Amino acid sequence: MEQENKITNPYARVVAFIFLLLGSVVMLFPFFWMISGSFKTLREITSPAIIWWPEEMQWQNYTTVLTMESNPFGTYFRNSTIVAIVNTVFTLFTTILGAFAFSRLEFKGRDKLFNLLLATMMVPSQMYIITNFITITRMNLYNSLWAQILPYSASVFYIYLLRQFFNQIPDQLYLASKVDGCSDWKFLWKIMVPNAKSSLVTIGLFNFIASWNAYLWPLMVTGDINKRTLSIGLKYFASDSGSDYHLMMAGATIVVLPLIVIYLIFQKYIIQGIARGGLKG
Amino acid sequence: MVGQNSKKTFLKAMLYLLPALLVVAVFVIFPMFHTLRMSFYEDFNIYSKEGSGFGLSSYIWVLQDPTFHKALLNTFIYAVVTVPVSIVLSLFIAILLDSRIRGSKFFQTAYFLPYVTNAIAIGLAFRFIFHSEFGVFNKFLGLFGIDAIQWLNDPDWSMFTLCIFGIWSALAFKIVIFLAGLQGIDPQLYQAARIDEAGKWKQFIKITLPQLGPIMAYQFVIATINAFKCYEEVIGLFGDDGPLHSATTMVYYMYDKFYNANRYTIAAASGVLMFLIIMVFTFIQLRMSNKKAEQ
Numbered sequence: 001m002e003q004e005n006k007i008t009n010p011y012a013r014v015v016a017f018i019f020l021l022l023g024s025v026v027m028l029f030p031f032f033w034m035i036s037g038s039f040k041t042l043r044e045i046t047s048p049a050i051i052w053w054p055e056e057m058q059w060q061n062y063t064t065v066l067t068m069e070s071n072p073f074g075t076y077f078r079n080s081t082i083v084a085i086v087n088t089v090f091t092l093f094t095t096i097l098g099a100f101a102f103s104r105l106e107f108k109g110r111d112k113l114f115n116l117l118l119a120t121m122m123v124p125s126q127m128y129i130i131t132n133f134i135t136i137t138r139m140n141l142y143n144s145l146w147a148q149i150l151p152y153s154a155s156v157f158y159i160y161l162l163r164q165f166f167n168q169i170p171d172q173l174y175l176a177s178k179v180d181g182c183s184d185w186k187f188l189w190k191i192m193v194p195n196a197k198s199s200l201v202t203i204g205l206f207n208f209i210a211s212w213n214a215y216l217w218p219l220m221v222t223g224d225i226n227k228r229t230l231s232i233g234l235k236y237f238a239s240d241s242g243s244d245y246h247l248m249m250a251g252a253t254i255v256v257l258p259l260i261v262i263y264l265i266f267q268k269y270i271i272q273g274i275a276r277g278g279l280k281g
Numbered sequence: 282m283v284g285q286n287s288k289k290t291f292l293k294a295m296l297y298l299l300p301a302l303l304v305v306a307v308f309v310i311f312p313m314f315h316t317l318r319m320s321f322y323e324d325f326n327i328y329s330k331e332g333s334g335f336g337l338s339s340y341i342w343v344l345q346d347p348t349f350h351k352a353l354l355n356t357f358i359y360a361v362v363t364v365p366v367s368i369v370l371s372l373f374i375a376i377l378l379d380s381r382i383r384g385s386k387f388f389q390t391a392y393f394l395p396y397v398t399n400a401i402a403i404g405l406a407f408r409f410i411f412h413s414e415f416g417v418f419n420k421f422l423g424l425f426g427i428d429a430i431q432w433l434n435d436p437d438w439s440m441f442t443l444c445i446f447g448i449w450s451a452l453a454f455k456i457v458i459f460l461a462g463l464q465g466i467d468p469q470l471y472q473a474a475r476i477d478e479a480g481k482w483k484q485f486i487k488i489t490l491p492q493l494g495p496i497m498a499y500q501f502v503i504a505t506i507n508a509f510k511c512y513e514e515v516i517g518l519f520g521d522d523g524p525l526h527s528a529t530t531m532v533y534y535m536y537d538k539f540y541n542a543n544r545y546t547i548a549a550a551s552g553v554l555m556f557l558i559i560m561v562f563t564f565i566q567l568r569m570s571n572k573k574a575e576q
Contacts, residue, residue, distance in 0.1 A: 024391035098301035107294035131312035154304035252402035275461035
């Protein structure tokens with residue numbers, strides 16, 4: 001069948017193409033400029049002419065940034081990776097168990113509890129952090145990676161998403177497995193989880209990206225350099241380094257490159273995830 | 282027997298829910314009430330982190346603080362500018378992406394990319410692009426004889442620059458949602474319209490827009506909430522709250538009062554006010570879009 005909303009006029013198609021092309025240049029340019037800047041010399045950065053690509057790529061900008069004493073991006077990178085991975089594993093675990101309980105176990109007050117949890121999603125997380133800072137300090141977790149991991153290791157929103165998916169898995173499977181004497185626990189991990197693989201990948205990806213990009217909370221609970229993650233490390237580096245934009249761009253590229261790689265590999269999951277769940281902007 | 286069973290199911294469900302409930306109770310539900318309580322303390326001891334008294338002094342202080350007025354005004358400007366502009370632009374782009382133009386696969390990848398990237402890092406790239414002396418944007422404008430503009434250092438320009446960055450960052454998410462919405466419209470509607478010889482513009486007004494109604498409402502609500510939470514964009518672009526605090530926002534204000542000024546009750550009060558404003562706007566928007574849907 002013909003595509004219904006196709007633009008038919010050939011001139012209009014050319015105009016549309018040119019518009020999309022210009023738009024994509026605007027969208028991609030900051031990335032290009034960041035990467036190109038990260039390979040420039042200080043002289044090229046401050047030159048009055050527009051230099052699209054450096055004459056010689058300055059790879060040492062990266063080694064400088066990764067091993068700097070005042071802002072060790074190597075350490076930041078390690079911390080970000082640990083926090084994002086551990087946090088994602090925890091979140092997936094709590095989400096799977098929670099979604100299963102709300103989807104398959106018929107306990108008293110289930111719907112009331114579920115609605116109560118959904119209501120908490122309306123409150124902006126910025127409001128929690130004041131109290132959470134006090135809580136984390138009282139738990140003696142200030143300036144630890146745990147402080148960045150724990151508060152975000154469960155998410156009502158992800159439970160809501162996964163429950164929707166679990167609900168689509170036919171009930172007959174559950175009843176049949178019960179007849180066979182299969183326990184709930186075994187059913188969850190042997191049948192439900194493998195079936196929900198694509199949803200879990202999407203949730204895992206979103207959680208990883210959110211954790212990697214987290215800024216305000218890690219900033220509040222981090223005291224010294226060794227516990228900083230990339231986002232805050234980059235911010236401190238930018239305030240310290242004046243106009244060394246070539247080094248700043250190298251730091252920014254170190255933060256963004258893993259995200260671009262993840263996006264290019266998992267684009268399908270990420271786009272579907274946003275479109276289906278309408279994941280927070 | 283039955284009672285026994287339901288008790289057992291309840292216990293089992295609680296075991297499954299325990300990890301999630303524990304985290305949500307400690308780090309989401311408790312803070313909601315605690316922050317609210319904190320905002321009404323008359324006195325707060327920073328060392329023991331305990332408060333006493335009950336009153337409105339924090340709210341009165343916040344509401345009389347000119348910096349809060351500035352933050353409130355800026356946040357409103359940011360929302361009023363970035364939300365409509367990014368929605369119109371992203372709808373337009375989504376329609377073009379949906380029109381089977383050559384290379385639309387590549388274009389989709391390009392337009393969605395900013396969704397996954399870090400606001401601090403990309404903000405830094407924008408800072409570099411908009412730098413008044415050696416930023417590429419001013420150099421580019423120079424080719425047309427336009428004098429260098431102090432995008433980031435002039436308090437009169439800072440909100441403008443912040444809005445450009447805000448619109449750029451907000452497009453990707455909206456394009457994805459609109460594109461999914463467009464692809465969900467029943468093609469028969471367009472077929473019928475073509476039989477009636479309705480033009481493209483008429484099809485857009487009569488079919489596309491009404492069909493996208495609920496998605497539009499959703500986009501407005503989410504975009505407004507996100508605009509009210511604007512903070513990382515400011516830090517990425519300026520490193521602080523801009524020249525002469527000209528780009529301060531509500532979240533920036535709250536964080537600054539809490540962390541830099543150690544005024545915990547003030548921060549809590551401004552947090553509660555922010556929550557209330559967001560709630561009011563969400564309700565108004567949902568109301569308006571429900572009314573439109575009923576008509």
